[in-house]
Amino acid sequence: MRQKLVVGNWKMHGSRAQVRQLIEGVATGSAGLSNVEIAVGPTFLHIGLAAEICAGKGADHLKLAAQNLSAEPQGAFTGEVSAPMLAEYGVNYVIVGHSERREIFAETNQVVAAKFKAAQASGLIPILCVGESLAQRQAGTSAEVVLMQLNAVIEAAGIAALQSAVLAYEPLWAIGTGKTASKEQAQEIHRVLREHIAKSNTAIAQSIRILYGGSVKAANATELFSQADIDGGLVGGASLKAEEFVSICKSAD
Ligand code: PGA
Numbered sequence: 001m002r003q004k005l006v007v008g009n010w011k012m013h014g015s016r017a018q019v020r021q022l023i024e025g026v027a028t029g030s031a032g033l034s035n036v037e038i039a040v041g042p043t044f045l046h047i048g049l050a051a052e053i054c055a056g057k058g059a060d061h062l063k064l065a066a067q068n069l070s071a072e073p074q075g076a077f078t079g080e081v082s083a084p085m086l087a088e089y090g091v092n093y094v095i096v097g098h099s100e101r102r103e104i105f106a107e108t109n110q111v112v113a114a115k116f117k118a119a120q121a122s123g124l125i126p127i128l129c130v131g132e133s134l135a136q137r138q139a140g141t142s143a144e145v146v147l148m149q150l151n152a153v154i155e156a157a158g159i160a161a162l163q164s165a166v167l168a169y170e171p172l173w174a175i176g177t178g179k180t181a182s183k184e185q186a187q188e189i190h191r192v193l194r195e196h197i198a199k200s201n202t203a204i205a206q207s208i209r210i211l212y213g214g215s216v217k218a219a220n221a222t223e224l225f226s227q228a229d230i231d232g233g234l235v236g237g238a239s240l241k242a243e244e245f246v247s248i249c250k251s252a253d
Helices: 016-030 044-057 083-088 099-104 109-121 134-138 142-157 159-164 183-198 202-207 218-225 242-252
Strands: 005-009 037-041 062-066 093-096 125-130 166-169 209-213 232-235
Touching: 005 062, 005 093, 005 209, 005 242, 016 037, 016 044, 016 062, 016 242, 037 093, 044 062, 083 109, 093 109, 109 125, 109 142, 109 159, 125 142, 134 142, 142 159, 142 183, 159 202, 166 183, 183 202, 183 209, 183 218, 218 232, 218 242, 232 242
Parallel strands: 005 037, 005 232, 037 062, 062 093, 093 125, 125 166, 166 209, 209 232
Antiparallel strands: none
């Protein structure tokens, strides 16, 4: 039985005061939930603060997720943050291959795979995002696109690396648009991903968690999370409001 996981991707949002308010709200609201695993994903700058607030609240059920990392462990890479640095701050998960990184920051499949490996080398669990554009969906190539993105990482890191990783299916046309994939559309791609992994390793296919991301909100979380191959959510906009995010977590509990 896979434990559901809900991760808040705060993107480039939040002041110190907002981080405090949000974490306190999520910590309190989710205190009684025992089945779902929950992670919050502030900016690099706010990770230390978030860890302090969680510790102060005794909220050790809240995990920390980073939104990105460098593929390099250290060195002359101005503006970058490495996996060992994140690990030292108690970060558990790190998002790799988010479509905003792929599109805006031109991260290739090779870069994504290198970041995936760097995360695991420091004991972080990568959340590997895959997803197709609207044009690709309309062309009927959604499955092909996500499998190509997944294969790039399998080729670089090996199938066994998926044992300590999370996948997230995030169709680009659903991110930040308010337009969610239907539960059938999401389930279909999740099934394709899991069946693909099963061809190489059935145990990993059964245990790996595949999150859905793209306009997840309180109103659609329950129907998405009730699909056979959907193991939780990667939540952007709706993770910035404590009440809404807690309600999504409850749907996964
Ligand atoms: P959204 O973002 O929930 O605001 O659509 C999801 C994501 O980008 O991870």
